[in-house]
Amino acid sequence: MKKTILFAMLLIAISIFSLGCIQEKKSDTNAISASTNNTPAFDCSKCLSSEKCVGSACVKKTCADFGGSECGRNGNCSNPKINSSDTNMCCVGTCTIDPCFEIDCPNNTKCEKGECVLLNCKEDLNGVICPQGSSCTTSIINTEGSFPCCTQVCMEVK
Secondary structure, three states, X not given: OHHHHHHHHHHHHHHHHHHHHOEEEOOXXXXXXXXXXXXXXXXHHHOOOOEEEEOOEEEEOOOOOOOOEEOOOOEEEOOOXXXXXXXXXXXXXXXXXXXXXXXXXXXXXXXXXXXXXXXXXXXXXXXXXXXXXXXXXXXXXXXOOOOOEEOOOEEEOO
């Protein structure tokens, strides 16, 4: 008899719990309504692609929700950085750190791998190194190597 009463009480508890959890989909919209009180639930289909449905609201996705990671101001992302709820530097792609970020190099130098190095005459300045016995028609620039760089024309010295 005790087993029968316990079993009946268990069935009643399961039935009551189930009634509160049953949900049915309305046929004319994506909204869900609870069958116990027919109160319309939030329509998650109204959320934008940059949002997710949480409870009864659309909230902006986190960087992790986009499948990205934060790529700081000194990072270069393989795709444009996007705004998320937790950062405006979300990189959905590959983030590489720029070692020259915020390094100011003096004149005639450039930053390479985090260090200031002299400019290359030909590659960086589109210049030439005047051969011996000639001079530059403009001012010469100190560049990498032991010879000055001429960014104009070399004239033979007489």
